[in-house]
Amino acid sequence: MFRRVLIANRGEVVVRVIRACRKLGIEVVAVHSEADRHAPYLAEVDEAVCIGPGPARDSYLRGEAILQAAEQTGCQAIHPGWGFLSENALFAERCRDRRIAFVGPSPGVMRLMGSKSPARAAAAAAGLPVIPGSDGVLPSVEAALEVALDVGYPVLLKADAGGGGRGMRVAREAGELRQAWELATAEAASAFGSGALYLEKLVEGGRHVEFQVLADAYGHAVHLFERDCSVQRNHQKLIEEAPSPALDRGRAAEMGARVARATAELGYVGAGTVEFLLDGGGELRFMEMNTRLQVEHPVTEVLTGIDLVEWQLRIAAGEPLGIRQEDVVPRGHAIECRINAEDPEEGFRPDPGEVARFAPPPPEIGGARIRVETHVRSGYRIPPYYDSMICKLIAHADTRDGAADGMIAALGELRTDGVRTTAPLHRAVLASPAFREGRYDTRSIPGWPAPVTTGAKA
Numbered sequence: 001m002f003r004r005v006l007i008a009n010r011g012e013v014v015v016r017v018i019r020a021c022r023k024l025g026i027e028v029v030a031v032h033s034e035a036d037r038h039a040p041y042l043a044e045v046d047e048a049v050c051i052g053p054g055p056a057r058d059s060y061l062r063g064e065a066i067l068q069a070a071e072q073t074g075c076q077a078i079h080p081g082w083g084f085l086s087e088n089a090l091f092a093e094r095c096r097d098r099r100i101a102f103v104g105p106s107p108g109v110m111r112l113m114g115s116k117s118p119a120r121a122a123a124a125a126a127g128l129p130v131i132p133g134s135d136g137v138l139p140s141v142e143a144a145l146e147v148a149l150d151v152g153y154p155v156l157l158k159a160d161a162g163g164g165g166r167g168m169r170v171a172r173e174a175g176e177l178r179q180a181w182e183l184a185t186a187e188a189a190s191a192f193g194s195g196a197l198y199l200e201k202l203v204e205g206g207r208h209v210e211f212q213v214l215a216d217a218y219g220h221a222v223h224l225f226e227r228d229c230s231v232q233r234n235h236q237k238l239i240e241e242a243p244s245p246a247l248d249r250g251r252a253a254e255m256g257a258r259v260a261r262a263t264a265e266l267g268y269v270g271a272g273t274v275e276f277l278l279d280g281g282g283e284l285r286f287m288e289m290n291t292r293l294q295v296e297h298p299v300t301e302v303l304t305g306i307d308l309v310e311w312q313l314r315i316a317a318g319e320p321l322g323i324r325q326e327d328v329v330p331r332g333h334a335i336e337c338r339i340n341a342e343d344p345e346e347g348f349r350p351d352p353g354e355v356a357r358f359a360p361p362p363p364e365i366g367g368a369r370i371r372v373e374t375h376v377r378s379g380y381r382i383p384p385y386y387d388s389m390i391c392k393l394i395a396h397a398d399t400r401d402g403a404a405d406g407m408i409a410a411l412g413e414l415r416t417d418g419v420r421t422t423a424p425l426h427r428a429v430l431a432s433p434a435f436r437e438g439r440y441d442t443r444s445i446p447g448w449p450a451p452v453t454t455g456a457k458a
Contacts, residue, residue, distance in 0.1 A: 001317050002026055002077045006070040009081030010060060011375045012389065014041050017079050020309035029073045031066055033059035035383040041375050047073050054385045060084045063091040070100055077101035077316055086292040087114055103316040105270050105291050113289040116160050117198040123286040126262035131277065131285040133200035141181040144199050148177055151201040157181060159188035160196040165235030167191060170202055203285065205441045207246045207278040208232065211259045212300045214271055214311055216321035221264040223256035224300050225330050230442050231429060238445065239429060240296035241335040242303050245400060245438045246278055255284055271312050298371055299334045302396040333400040335407050337426040341388035344425040352382040355390065356418035361410035368397040368406020382419065390416055404430045424450065
Protein backbone atom coordinates (compact mmCIF):
# COMPACT_ATOMS: atom_id res chain seq x y z
CA MET A 1 0.00 0.00 0.00
CA PHE A 2 1.11 3.59 -0.59
CA ARG A 3 2.77 5.44 2.26
CA ARG A 4 1.73 8.93 1.09
CA VAL A 5 -0.89 10.11 -1.46
CA LEU A 6 -1.46 13.56 -2.95
CA ILE A 7 -5.07 14.61 -3.59
CA ALA A 8 -5.22 16.73 -6.75
CA ASN A 9 -8.57 18.35 -6.07
CA ARG A 10 -10.50 20.54 -3.66
CA GLY A 11 -13.62 20.77 -1.52
CA GLU A 12 -15.68 17.75 -0.54
CA VAL A 13 -13.52 15.59 -2.81
CA VAL A 14 -10.54 16.08 -0.52
CA VAL A 15 -12.58 15.31 2.59
CA ARG A 16 -13.85 12.08 1.02
CA VAL A 17 -10.42 10.86 -0.09
CA ILE A 18 -8.84 11.77 3.25
CA ARG A 19 -11.34 9.47 4.97
CA ALA A 20 -10.36 6.51 2.80
CA CYS A 21 -6.64 7.22 3.16
CA ARG A 22 -6.85 7.35 6.95
CA LYS A 23 -8.72 4.04 6.91
CA LEU A 24 -5.76 2.50 5.07
CA GLY A 25 -3.09 4.24 7.15
CA ILE A 26 -1.96 6.48 4.29
CA GLU A 27 -0.48 9.94 4.85
CA VAL A 28 -2.16 12.71 2.87
CA VAL A 29 -0.87 15.74 0.98
CA ALA A 30 -3.34 18.30 -0.35
CA VAL A 31 -2.72 20.93 -2.98
CA HIS A 32 -4.72 24.15 -2.86
CA SER A 33 -5.17 27.44 -4.62
CA GLU A 34 -4.75 30.81 -2.94
CA ALA A 35 -8.55 31.07 -2.85
CA ASP A 36 -8.72 27.83 -0.83
CA ARG A 37 -5.86 28.62 1.57
CA HIS A 38 -8.28 28.79 4.52
CA ALA A 39 -10.27 25.66 3.57
CA PRO A 40 -11.11 23.73 6.77
CA TYR A 41 -9.90 20.38 5.44
CA LEU A 42 -6.31 21.62 5.11
CA ALA A 43 -6.00 21.28 8.87
CA GLU A 44 -6.65 17.53 8.49
CA VAL A 45 -3.81 16.69 6.09
CA ASP A 46 -0.17 15.90 6.77
CA GLU A 47 1.10 18.53 4.35
CA ALA A 48 -0.47 21.22 2.15
CA VAL A 49 1.05 22.87 -0.92
CA CYS A 50 -0.18 26.03 -2.65
CA ILE A 51 -0.09 25.60 -6.43
CA GLY A 52 -1.36 28.94 -7.71
CA PRO A 53 -4.04 31.65 -7.77
CA GLY A 54 -7.78 31.08 -7.51
CA PRO A 55 -8.82 30.36 -11.11
CA ALA A 56 -8.66 26.62 -11.83
CA ARG A 57 -6.56 27.10 -14.95
CA ASP A 58 -3.87 28.67 -12.72
CA SER A 59 -4.04 26.05 -9.99
CA TYR A 60 -6.02 22.79 -10.07
CA LEU A 61 -5.48 22.34 -13.83
CA ARG A 62 -1.71 22.91 -13.62
CA GLY A 63 -0.52 19.35 -14.00
CA GLU A 64 3.18 20.15 -13.77
CA ALA A 65 2.74 22.09 -10.53
CA ILE A 66 0.80 19.17 -9.04
CA LEU A 67 3.47 16.67 -10.11
CA GLN A 68 6.20 18.83 -8.60
CA ALA A 69 4.25 19.01 -5.35
CA ALA A 70 3.92 15.22 -5.32
CA GLU A 71 7.64 14.72 -5.88
CA GLN A 72 8.70 17.34 -3.34
CA THR A 73 6.47 15.85 -0.63
CA GLY A 74 7.44 12.22 -1.28
CA CYS A 75 4.08 10.96 -2.60
CA GLN A 76 3.86 7.58 -4.32
CA ALA A 77 0.43 8.24 -5.84
CA ILE A 78 -1.95 10.98 -6.93
CA HIS A 79 -5.71 10.68 -6.45
CA PRO A 80 -7.41 13.06 -8.91
CA GLY A 81 -10.91 12.82 -7.42
CA TRP A 82 -13.58 13.87 -9.91
CA GLY A 83 -13.43 16.92 -12.16
CA PHE A 84 -10.28 18.91 -12.98
CA LEU A 85 -7.59 16.44 -14.17
CA SER A 86 -9.41 13.22 -13.29
CA GLU A 87 -10.05 12.28 -16.94
CA ASN A 88 -6.95 13.88 -18.44
CA ALA A 89 -5.00 11.11 -20.19
CA LEU A 90 -1.94 13.32 -20.68
CA PHE A 91 -1.74 13.98 -16.93
CA ALA A 92 -2.09 10.25 -16.19
CA GLU A 93 0.69 9.60 -18.70
CA ARG A 94 2.94 12.19 -17.06
CA CYS A 95 2.31 10.57 -13.68
CA ARG A 96 3.40 7.22 -15.10
CA ASP A 97 6.51 8.77 -16.65
CA ARG A 98 7.46 10.22 -13.24
CA ARG A 99 6.84 6.82 -11.56
CA ILE A 100 3.92 8.18 -9.59
CA ALA A 101 0.81 6.00 -9.51
CA PHE A 102 -2.30 7.63 -10.96
CA VAL A 103 -5.38 6.42 -9.11
CA GLY A 104 -7.44 5.62 -12.18
CA PRO A 105 -7.31 3.72 -15.48
CA SER A 106 -4.38 3.67 -17.89
CA PRO A 107 -3.84 6.65 -20.22
CA GLY A 108 -4.65 4.46 -23.23
CA VAL A 109 -8.02 3.30 -21.92
CA MET A 110 -8.77 6.83 -20.73
CA ARG A 111 -8.15 8.18 -24.22
CA LEU A 112 -10.26 5.44 -25.80
CA MET A 113 -13.26 5.96 -23.56
CA GLY A 114 -12.79 9.70 -23.12
CA SER A 115 -13.60 10.48 -26.74
CA LYS A 116 -17.24 9.69 -27.32
CA SER A 117 -17.15 8.17 -30.81
CA PRO A 118 -14.28 5.71 -30.12
CA ALA A 119 -16.03 4.85 -26.85
CA ARG A 120 -19.22 4.02 -28.79
CA ALA A 121 -17.26 1.74 -31.09
CA ALA A 122 -15.48 0.05 -28.18
CA ALA A 123 -18.76 -0.45 -26.31
CA ALA A 124 -20.42 -1.95 -29.38
CA ALA A 125 -17.43 -4.27 -29.93
CA ALA A 126 -17.72 -5.38 -26.30
CA GLY A 127 -21.38 -6.28 -26.81
CA LEU A 128 -23.14 -3.27 -25.33
CA PRO A 129 -26.14 -1.79 -27.19
CA VAL A 130 -25.54 1.73 -28.52
CA ILE A 131 -27.82 4.50 -29.74
CA PRO A 132 -28.03 4.50 -33.57
CA GLY A 133 -25.78 7.16 -35.06
CA SER A 134 -22.55 7.91 -36.91
CA ASP A 135 -19.71 5.38 -36.85
CA GLY A 136 -17.30 8.04 -35.67
CA VAL A 137 -16.48 11.73 -35.87
CA LEU A 138 -18.21 13.43 -38.78
CA PRO A 139 -15.98 15.23 -41.32
CA SER A 140 -18.62 17.72 -42.45
CA VAL A 141 -22.21 18.85 -42.10
CA GLU A 142 -22.95 17.05 -45.36
CA ALA A 143 -21.88 13.79 -43.76
CA ALA A 144 -24.07 14.60 -40.77
CA LEU A 145 -27.04 15.15 -43.07
CA GLU A 146 -26.51 11.72 -44.64
CA VAL A 147 -26.41 9.97 -41.26
CA ALA A 148 -29.49 11.90 -40.11
CA LEU A 149 -31.41 10.64 -43.15
CA ASP A 150 -30.36 7.10 -42.31
CA VAL A 151 -31.28 7.09 -38.59
CA GLY A 152 -34.20 9.51 -38.91
CA TYR A 153 -34.91 12.85 -37.28
CA PRO A 154 -34.77 14.17 -34.61
CA VAL A 155 -31.04 13.81 -34.07
CA LEU A 156 -28.50 15.02 -31.55
CA LEU A 157 -25.07 16.46 -32.37
CA LYS A 158 -22.53 15.83 -29.59
CA ALA A 159 -18.99 17.02 -29.00
CA ASP A 160 -16.58 14.10 -29.26
CA ALA A 161 -14.45 15.46 -26.41
CA GLY A 162 -17.37 16.92 -24.50
CA GLY A 163 -19.40 16.56 -21.38
CA GLY A 164 -21.81 18.45 -19.17
CA GLY A 165 -24.13 19.30 -22.03
CA ARG A 166 -21.71 21.57 -23.86
CA GLY A 167 -21.30 21.11 -27.59
CA MET A 168 -24.72 19.43 -27.87
CA ARG A 169 -27.49 20.53 -30.23
CA VAL A 170 -30.81 18.99 -31.28
CA ALA A 171 -31.99 19.10 -34.90
CA ARG A 172 -35.44 18.09 -36.13
CA GLU A 173 -34.92 18.70 -39.83
CA ALA A 174 -32.13 19.36 -42.34
CA GLY A 175 -32.15 23.16 -42.13
CA GLU A 176 -31.97 23.03 -38.36
CA LEU A 177 -29.12 20.53 -38.53
CA ARG A 178 -27.01 22.91 -40.62
CA GLN A 179 -27.45 25.67 -38.07
CA ALA A 180 -26.91 23.29 -35.14
CA TRP A 181 -23.66 22.08 -36.71
CA GLU A 182 -22.17 25.57 -36.70
CA LEU A 183 -23.25 26.29 -33.12
CA ALA A 184 -22.13 22.93 -31.71
CA THR A 185 -18.77 23.07 -33.50
CA ALA A 186 -18.01 26.53 -32.14
CA GLU A 187 -19.10 25.67 -28.62
CA ALA A 188 -17.14 22.41 -28.57
CA ALA A 189 -13.99 24.11 -29.85
CA SER A 190 -14.28 26.80 -27.20
CA ALA A 191 -15.02 24.43 -24.31
CA PHE A 192 -12.78 21.46 -25.15
CA GLY A 193 -10.23 22.66 -27.70
CA SER A 194 -11.78 20.42 -30.35
CA GLY A 195 -14.78 21.04 -32.57
CA ALA A 196 -15.14 17.38 -33.56
CA LEU A 197 -18.75 16.18 -33.52
CA TYR A 198 -20.64 12.93 -33.93
CA LEU A 199 -24.36 12.31 -34.33
CA GLU A 200 -26.91 10.13 -32.59
CA LYS A 201 -30.59 9.49 -32.97
CA LEU A 202 -32.32 11.67 -30.36
CA VAL A 203 -34.06 9.54 -27.75
CA GLU A 204 -36.80 11.73 -26.32
CA GLY A 205 -38.29 11.02 -22.95
CA GLY A 206 -35.45 8.75 -21.84
CA ARG A 207 -34.14 7.96 -18.38
CA HIS A 208 -30.47 8.34 -17.45
CA VAL A 209 -29.25 5.07 -15.91
CA GLU A 210 -25.61 4.38 -15.08
CA PHE A 211 -23.76 1.27 -13.84
CA GLN A 212 -20.90 1.44 -11.36
CA VAL A 213 -17.95 -0.87 -12.02
CA LEU A 214 -14.73 -1.85 -10.26
CA ALA A 215 -11.93 -3.67 -12.05
CA ASP A 216 -8.40 -4.72 -11.13
CA ALA A 217 -5.23 -5.19 -13.15
CA TYR A 218 -5.72 -8.96 -13.30
CA GLY A 219 -8.82 -9.08 -15.51
CA HIS A 220 -11.43 -9.25 -12.74
CA ALA A 221 -14.37 -6.82 -12.84
CA VAL A 222 -17.65 -6.52 -10.97
CA HIS A 223 -20.63 -4.23 -11.27
CA LEU A 224 -22.25 -2.60 -8.26
CA PHE A 225 -25.64 -2.25 -9.95
CA GLU A 226 -27.13 0.96 -11.25
CA ARG A 227 -28.05 4.50 -10.32
CA ASP A 228 -30.83 6.61 -11.83
CA CYS A 229 -29.80 10.21 -12.57
CA SER A 230 -32.80 11.35 -14.59
CA VAL A 231 -33.60 14.45 -12.51
CA GLN A 232 -31.44 16.95 -14.35
CA ARG A 233 -31.22 20.57 -15.36
CA ASN A 234 -29.38 21.35 -18.61
CA HIS A 235 -27.76 17.88 -18.48
CA GLN A 236 -26.49 18.54 -14.94
CA LYS A 237 -27.62 15.98 -12.38
CA LEU A 238 -29.65 17.24 -9.41
CA ILE A 239 -30.84 14.05 -7.71
CA GLU A 240 -29.45 10.53 -7.99
CA GLU A 241 -30.89 7.33 -6.61
CA ALA A 242 -30.38 3.59 -6.53
CA PRO A 243 -31.77 1.26 -7.55
CA SER A 244 -33.47 2.79 -10.59
CA PRO A 245 -37.27 2.81 -10.21
CA ALA A 246 -37.53 2.45 -14.00
CA LEU A 247 -35.63 -0.84 -14.27
CA ASP A 248 -36.70 -4.24 -13.01
CA ARG A 249 -34.17 -6.19 -10.93
CA GLY A 250 -33.69 -9.00 -13.42
CA ARG A 251 -32.90 -6.58 -16.23
CA ALA A 252 -30.55 -4.61 -14.00
CA ALA A 253 -28.58 -7.74 -13.05
CA GLU A 254 -28.40 -8.90 -16.68
CA MET A 255 -27.13 -5.55 -17.99
CA GLY A 256 -24.77 -5.19 -15.05
CA ALA A 257 -23.17 -8.52 -15.92
CA ARG A 258 -22.72 -7.39 -19.53
CA VAL A 259 -21.17 -4.12 -18.36
CA ALA A 260 -18.72 -5.94 -16.07
CA ARG A 261 -17.65 -8.26 -18.91
CA ALA A 262 -17.19 -5.31 -21.26
CA THR A 263 -15.14 -3.47 -18.63
CA ALA A 264 -12.80 -6.43 -18.25
CA GLU A 265 -12.49 -6.83 -22.03
CA LEU A 266 -11.48 -3.18 -22.35
CA GLY A 267 -8.64 -3.74 -19.91
CA TYR A 268 -10.10 -1.11 -17.64
CA VAL A 269 -8.54 -0.77 -14.18
CA GLY A 270 -10.12 1.11 -11.26
CA ALA A 271 -13.55 2.58 -10.66
CA GLY A 272 -15.68 3.71 -13.58
CA THR A 273 -19.24 4.38 -14.63
CA VAL A 274 -20.97 3.17 -17.79
CA GLU A 275 -23.87 5.46 -18.68
CA PHE A 276 -27.00 4.45 -20.60
CA LEU A 277 -30.18 6.04 -21.84
CA LEU A 278 -33.29 4.00 -21.11
CA ASP A 279 -35.66 4.73 -23.98
CA GLY A 280 -39.44 4.68 -24.00
CA GLY A 281 -39.44 1.10 -25.25
CA GLY A 282 -37.42 -0.12 -22.28
CA GLU A 283 -34.14 -0.49 -24.19
CA LEU A 284 -30.86 0.52 -22.54
CA ARG A 285 -28.50 2.26 -24.95
CA PHE A 286 -24.83 3.06 -24.21
CA MET A 287 -24.02 6.79 -24.03
CA GLU A 288 -20.52 7.04 -22.56
CA MET A 289 -18.10 5.83 -19.92
CA ASN A 290 -16.78 8.11 -17.20
CA THR A 291 -13.25 6.97 -16.44
CA ARG A 292 -13.32 8.24 -12.85
CA LEU A 293 -15.42 8.15 -9.74
CA GLN A 294 -18.72 10.01 -9.97
CA VAL A 295 -19.95 12.77 -7.67
CA GLU A 296 -22.88 10.48 -6.81
CA HIS A 297 -20.79 7.44 -5.80
CA PRO A 298 -22.02 7.57 -2.14
CA VAL A 299 -25.42 6.35 -3.36
CA THR A 300 -23.82 3.06 -4.38
CA GLU A 301 -21.67 2.91 -1.25
CA VAL A 302 -24.58 3.11 1.18
CA LEU A 303 -26.57 0.65 -0.91
CA THR A 304 -23.84 -2.01 -1.11
CA GLY A 305 -21.63 -1.26 1.90
CA ILE A 306 -18.56 -1.14 -0.38
CA ASP A 307 -16.07 1.73 -0.01
CA LEU A 308 -15.28 2.71 -3.60
CA VAL A 309 -12.47 5.14 -2.77
CA GLU A 310 -10.76 2.53 -0.61
CA TRP A 311 -10.88 0.05 -3.49
CA GLN A 312 -9.60 2.68 -5.92
CA LEU A 313 -6.51 3.03 -3.74
CA ARG A 314 -6.08 -0.71 -3.23
CA ILE A 315 -6.35 -1.43 -6.96
CA ALA A 316 -3.94 1.40 -7.85
CA ALA A 317 -1.46 -0.10 -5.35
CA GLY A 318 -1.60 -3.40 -7.26
CA GLU A 319 -3.95 -5.38 -5.05
CA PRO A 320 -6.41 -7.81 -6.65
CA LEU A 321 -10.08 -6.93 -6.34
CA GLY A 322 -11.24 -8.90 -3.33
CA ILE A 323 -14.92 -8.70 -4.27
CA ARG A 324 -16.85 -11.39 -6.10
CA GLN A 325 -20.02 -10.52 -7.97
CA GLU A 326 -22.08 -12.55 -5.51
CA ASP A 327 -20.65 -10.39 -2.70
CA VAL A 328 -22.39 -7.31 -4.13
CA VAL A 329 -25.81 -7.29 -2.52
CA PRO A 330 -27.80 -4.03 -2.69
CA ARG A 331 -29.99 -3.35 0.33
CA GLY A 332 -32.84 -0.86 0.52
CA HIS A 333 -32.97 2.39 -1.43
CA ALA A 334 -30.70 5.45 -1.48
CA ILE A 335 -31.21 9.01 -2.71
CA GLU A 336 -28.64 11.79 -3.03
CA CYS A 337 -29.27 15.55 -3.30
CA ARG A 338 -26.56 17.97 -4.37
CA ILE A 339 -27.00 21.19 -2.43
CA ASN A 340 -25.54 24.16 -4.30
CA ALA A 341 -25.35 27.84 -3.42
CA GLU A 342 -27.82 28.81 -6.14
CA ASP A 343 -31.27 30.37 -6.08
CA PRO A 344 -33.59 28.03 -8.04
CA GLU A 345 -36.40 30.58 -7.85
CA GLU A 346 -34.23 33.08 -9.75
CA GLY A 347 -33.15 30.89 -12.63
CA PHE A 348 -30.51 29.13 -10.53
CA ARG A 349 -28.56 32.34 -10.06
CA PRO A 350 -25.31 31.62 -8.16
CA ASP A 351 -25.29 32.96 -4.60
CA PRO A 352 -21.68 32.71 -3.39
CA GLY A 353 -20.62 34.29 -0.15
CA GLU A 354 -20.16 33.41 3.48
CA VAL A 355 -22.04 30.50 4.99
CA ALA A 356 -22.56 32.20 8.33
CA ARG A 357 -23.93 29.04 9.90
CA PHE A 358 -23.68 25.49 8.64
CA ALA A 359 -25.53 22.79 10.53
CA PRO A 360 -25.99 19.37 8.91
CA PRO A 361 -28.97 17.14 9.65
CA PRO A 362 -28.61 14.32 12.22
CA PRO A 363 -27.37 10.88 11.09
CA GLU A 364 -30.86 9.39 11.45
CA ILE A 365 -34.10 11.21 10.80
CA GLY A 366 -37.53 10.38 9.43
CA GLY A 367 -36.76 6.66 9.49
CA ALA A 368 -33.74 7.03 7.21
CA ARG A 369 -29.99 6.97 7.73
CA ILE A 370 -28.38 10.23 6.57
CA ARG A 371 -24.85 10.63 5.25
CA VAL A 372 -23.41 14.12 4.72
CA GLU A 373 -20.49 14.82 2.39
CA THR A 374 -19.14 18.35 2.79
CA HIS A 375 -16.10 20.55 3.27
CA VAL A 376 -18.11 23.48 4.61
CA ARG A 377 -18.11 24.79 8.16
CA SER A 378 -19.79 27.82 9.74
CA GLY A 379 -17.99 30.93 8.50
CA TYR A 380 -16.77 29.28 5.29
CA ARG A 381 -16.72 31.60 2.28
CA ILE A 382 -17.61 29.98 -1.05
CA PRO A 383 -15.00 31.05 -3.65
CA PRO A 384 -16.36 32.40 -6.95
CA TYR A 385 -13.97 30.35 -9.10
CA TYR A 386 -15.43 26.85 -8.75
CA ASP A 387 -18.75 25.05 -8.56
CA SER A 388 -20.91 26.21 -5.67
CA MET A 389 -21.61 22.85 -4.02
CA ILE A 390 -22.10 23.15 -0.28
CA CYS A 391 -22.80 19.52 0.52
CA LYS A 392 -24.29 16.26 -0.62
CA LEU A 393 -27.00 14.61 1.43
CA ILE A 394 -27.57 10.86 1.06
CA ALA A 395 -30.64 9.20 2.58
CA HIS A 396 -30.79 5.40 2.90
CA ALA A 397 -33.91 3.52 3.95
CA ASP A 398 -35.63 0.18 3.39
CA THR A 399 -37.91 1.60 0.67
CA ARG A 400 -37.86 4.36 -1.93
CA ASP A 401 -40.65 6.28 -0.19
CA GLY A 402 -38.78 5.89 3.08
CA ALA A 403 -35.59 7.33 1.56
CA ALA A 404 -37.54 10.23 0.03
CA ASP A 405 -39.34 10.99 3.29
CA GLY A 406 -36.07 10.84 5.19
CA MET A 407 -34.41 13.18 2.71
CA ILE A 408 -37.23 15.70 3.02
CA ALA A 409 -36.81 15.61 6.80
CA ALA A 410 -33.03 16.00 6.43
CA LEU A 411 -33.44 18.99 4.11
CA GLY A 412 -35.69 20.55 6.70
CA GLU A 413 -32.96 20.23 9.34
CA LEU A 414 -30.10 21.46 7.12
CA ARG A 415 -28.97 25.01 7.94
CA THR A 416 -26.90 27.09 5.51
CA ASP A 417 -27.49 30.62 6.79
CA GLY A 418 -26.15 33.43 4.61
CA VAL A 419 -26.64 31.94 1.15
CA ARG A 420 -29.60 30.72 -0.86
CA THR A 421 -29.47 27.08 -1.88
CA THR A 422 -31.20 24.52 -4.04
CA ALA A 423 -32.77 22.84 -0.98
CA PRO A 424 -36.29 24.18 -1.77
CA LEU A 425 -36.09 22.56 -5.22
CA HIS A 426 -35.08 19.21 -3.76
CA ARG A 427 -37.94 19.28 -1.26
CA ALA A 428 -40.44 20.10 -4.01
CA VAL A 429 -39.15 17.33 -6.28
CA LEU A 430 -39.11 14.64 -3.60
CA ALA A 431 -42.63 15.51 -2.43
CA SER A 432 -44.13 15.64 -5.92
CA PRO A 433 -46.50 12.91 -7.15
CA ALA A 434 -44.54 12.77 -10.42
CA PHE A 435 -41.34 11.81 -8.60
CA ARG A 436 -43.02 9.37 -6.23
CA GLU A 437 -44.78 7.62 -9.12
CA GLY A 438 -41.77 7.70 -11.46
CA ARG A 439 -43.55 9.83 -14.07
CA TYR A 440 -40.60 11.86 -15.34
CA ASP A 441 -37.58 11.75 -17.63
CA THR A 442 -34.53 13.88 -18.41
CA ARG A 443 -36.58 16.60 -20.16
CA SER A 444 -38.10 18.19 -17.06
CA ILE A 445 -37.73 18.49 -13.30
CA PRO A 446 -40.67 16.77 -11.55
CA GLY A 447 -42.46 19.07 -9.10
CA TRP A 448 -40.56 22.19 -10.20
CA PRO A 449 -41.31 25.04 -10.43
CA ALA A 450 -43.08 24.50 -7.13
CA PRO A 451 -46.70 25.71 -6.95
CA VAL A 452 -45.86 27.96 -4.00
CA THR A 453 -42.52 29.67 -3.40
CA THR A 454 -41.19 31.68 -0.51
CA GLY A 455 -38.33 34.11 -0.89
CA ALA A 456 -36.74 32.86 2.29
CA LYS A 457 -33.16 31.78 2.47
CA ALA A 458 -32.58 28.05 2.81
